[in-house]
Amino acid sequence: MRTAPFLSRDPFYKSIFGSVEEGAVLRLRVLLPSDGYVTGVVAVFNKDGAEEKKIELLEEGVTYDGGFHARVCEVSLSKGLYFYHFIMYTVEGERLLLNMGGGRGDFDPNGGMPWQLTVYKKGFKTPDHIKGGIIYQIFPDRFYKAENHLPYPKDRYIREDWGAQPIFTQTDPIKKLGNDYFCGNLKGIEEKLDYIKGLGVSIIYLNPIFEAHSNHRYNTADYMKIDPLLGSEEDFKSLCSAAKKKGIDVILDGVFSHTGDDSIYFNALNRYDSTGAANSTSSPYYSWYSFEEYPTKYESWWGIKTLPEVKENDPEFSKFITGEEGVIRYWMRKGAAGFRLDVADELPDEFLEKVRAAVKAESPEGYLLGEVWEDATNKISYSARRKFLIGDQLDSVMNYPFANAIINFIKNGNGNRFAESILEIAENYPSPALHCLMNHIGTHDTPRAITLLGGEDANGRGREWQSKEQLSQEQYSLGVKRLKMAALLQYTLPGIPSLYYGDEAGLSGYGDPFCRGCFPWGNQNKDLTSFYKKLGSARRKCSAFSKGDIFFLAATDDLVLYRRDFNGKTAVMGVNISQNAQAIKTDIDFSPFTTVFGDSPKEGIVTLPPMGYVMYTIK
Numbered sequence: 001m002r003t004a005p006f007l008s009r010d011p012f013y014k015s016i017f018g019s020v021e022e023g024a025v026l027r028l029r030v031l032l033p034s035d036g037y038v039t040g041v042v043a044v045f046n047k048d049g050a051e052e053k054k055i056e057l058l059e060e061g062v063t064y065d066g067g068f069h070a071r072v073c074e075v076s077l078s079k080g081l082y083f084y085h086f087i088m089y090t091v092e093g094e095r096l097l098l099n100m101g102g103g104r105g106d107f108d109p110n111g112g113m114p115w116q117l118t119v120y121k122k123g124f125k126t127p128d129h130i131k132g133g134i135i136y137q138i139f140p141d142r143f144y145k146a147e148n149h150l151p152y153p154k155d156r157y158i159r160e161d162w163g164a165q166p167i168f169t170q171t172d173p174i175k176k177l178g179n180d181y182f183c184g185n186l187k188g189i190e191e192k193l194d195y196i197k198g199l200g201v202s203i204i205y206l207n208p209i210f211e212a213h214s215n216h217r218y219n220t221a222d223y224m225k226i227d228p229l230l231g232s233e234e235d236f237k238s239l240c241s242a243a244k245k246k247g248i249d250v251i252l253d254g255v256f257s258h259t260g261d262d263s264i265y266f267n268a269l270n271r272y273d274s275t276g277a278a279n280s281t282s283s284p285y286y287s288w289y290s291f292e293e294y295p296t297k298y299e300s301w302w303g304i305k306t307l308p309e310v311k312e313n314d315p316e317f318s319k320f321i322t323g324e325e326g327v328i329r330y331w332m333r334k335g336a337a338g339f340r341l342d343v344a345d346e347l348p349d350e351f352l353e354k355v356r357a358a359v360k361a362e363s364p365e366g367y368l369l370g371e372v373w374e375d376a377t378n379k380i381s382y383s384a385r386r387k388f389l390i391g392d393q394l395d396s397v398m399n400y401p402f403a404n405a406i407i408n409f410i411k412n413g414n415g416n417r418f419a420e421s422i423l424e425i426a427e428n429y430p431s432p433a434l435h436c437l438m439n440h441i442g443t444h445d446t447p448r449a450i451t452l453l454g455g456e457d458a459n460g461r462g463r464e465w466q467s468k469e470q471l472s473q474e475q476y477s478l479g480v481k482r483l484k485m486a487a488l489l490q491y492t493l494p495g496i497p498s499l500y501y502g503d504e505a506g507l508s509g510y511g512d513p514f515c516r517g518c519f520p521w522g523n524q525n526k527d528l529t530s531f532y533k534k535l536g537s538a539r540r541k542c543s544a545f546s547k548g549d550i551f552f553l554a555a556t557d558d559l560v561l562y563r564r565d566f567n568g569k570t571a572v573m574g575v576n577i578s579q580n581a582q583a584i585k586t587d588i589d590f591s592p593f594t595t596v597f598g599d600s601p602k603e604g605i606v607t608l609p610p611m612g613y614v615m616y617t618i619k
Helices: 186-191 193-198 233-245 315-322 327-333 349-362 400-412 415-428 449-454 463-468 473-492 526-541
Strands: 026-033 038-047 053-064 068-075 080-090 093-099 104-107 115-120 135-138 203-206 210-212 220-226 249-254 291-293 338-341 367-370 438-440 496-500 549-555 559-566 569-576 582-585 593-597 605-608 612-618
Touching (some): 026 038, 038 068, 115 415, 186 233, 220 327, 233 249, 249 367, 315 327, 315 349, 327 349, 400 415, 400 473, 415 549, 473 526, 473 569, 526 593, 526 612, 605 612
Parallel strands (some): 249 338
Antiparallel strands (some): 038 053, 053 068, 093 104, 559 569, 569 612, 593 612
16 A cells, blocks of 8 residues: 655656656656645756746545545656655645655655656667677776787887786886786787677777877877777777677777877877977967966876866867767777767766767767766766766766675675665666666776675775785685675666676786786686676576666665566566575566576575575566
8 A cells, every 4th residue: 555645666656767758748646645734736846057847736536545645747848857846735834745765755844855857858769789788898908919010119018927917116117007018909809709709798898999108098199090009900990890790899988088198189208290289389289288387287187297188179179089080980980889988077068969979970879888987867067967868968877876886785785775776876867878877896997896895995005005915715705706796786787787807707906007907818717707608698688688677576684686577578686695595485476487596486485595696587
């Protein structure tokens, strides 16, 4: 029996779960006692930068269980971000009906907050073919080394000890952080496509591959050239073509908020014959940058002098990146299937819209992903509410809220908090964006998942400590157990799981550069690799993971159990972080079903093993 005045996650109260498309008719229902206390109800919608909109709720004329009656309204809204609440007019005056958490409404003058409603652009589409797939993120210098005879700059420190620890302190002019190269390359990735395909991967996301003078290549030197240690343009085209034949797309890292100071555009070190912005105010690139005292004092990314910031809305820079012959369209014509945008929340709205236009002009199914660490629907940056996911900019974002929720639950428990974190994002994000989220639990910017889950917390300790801290066998075993539980959640929540190269092989390590180690070919954790292959195969075979709704069946201090449903297909998953087996009674009809992990359910009862997991797919 329903007794709450309002519950945003129940279609009885709100006819459309979560976000709504622009122009769609949304029906809201508020449940009230039939005692004459309430004389009227108004829904109040506040849109950023717009006037408040009030809509009266009318008597529905129906009595529900418990003697409750309802007032209802219908509303259709233009695209944008709204926050709404209700005002109750009573015989004693006005009272506010607010969200008290979990979407549940109640009366409380001292607490609560409005509900969020994201209204996305009519016709907002994201690539359907990628939903239900798997992303594999590769840091190119550290994946696999194939033969390469291209000349490269001689001020790079070339490593011959594949698998050794990356350099983190400066020992001589070239042996320093970011300048040690193990020489993984594009041909090496192509040679390992069968291995990647065996993991169920449908998208390879490459960290930057354009010429740059660091192994991470986030300090771009030439957007129109593949870094010579990675290979040639022909190597890139060959990789994309070979991957496509195996059903795998390749997307690139777009680093457009800054360049390197050691680049053809800035040329502070005079490496290039070009006239860079630091060489002359008449440089064709001078307008890209902001100088305070020419040529040595200029705006740089987070104050890092080697990364001069660009003015993305400068007409010449914008055209260079997003124009008909610009960087984005050039590399998509060579085989790229889309871009991940580095620090997308530091890129202006106008520039993001041009990037989207360029990607979609080249391919309507091109995938445009952004790096945003918070809830991307309500983030404020540079004193403005951002518009990443309402249909004019990104397809989706890197899903740090899910990553944090997974890691926190596996390490610390509290299934209710986990479920709330997942449902909040599912409620806030437009459906087209939700189902192509990049669901990671580790990237090039974070400690390796095994280390994070099994090792001691770094707690702000520096690289010296991190370089010496190695997982004990006990910590490593715990990390593997927890990683399997975390991965099962990652692979089965709404969105697309992103596997960071080597996690499936058992790589460990703290933050940069230790999370960027070489893939341990010949020394992989075979049990962990087999687990990921099985998990990936199950995900790819079940359409419930492409666009399925999520419903939590149980959430306790140390357990979560949930289901995904789409087009008559269902999957049921559960994780138990406790040391004891736990049985949960459900009302699910498991016939016919396939057990992927765990013991088969009996009479609707699901038994989760200690520190274990279950997964079933139902036809």
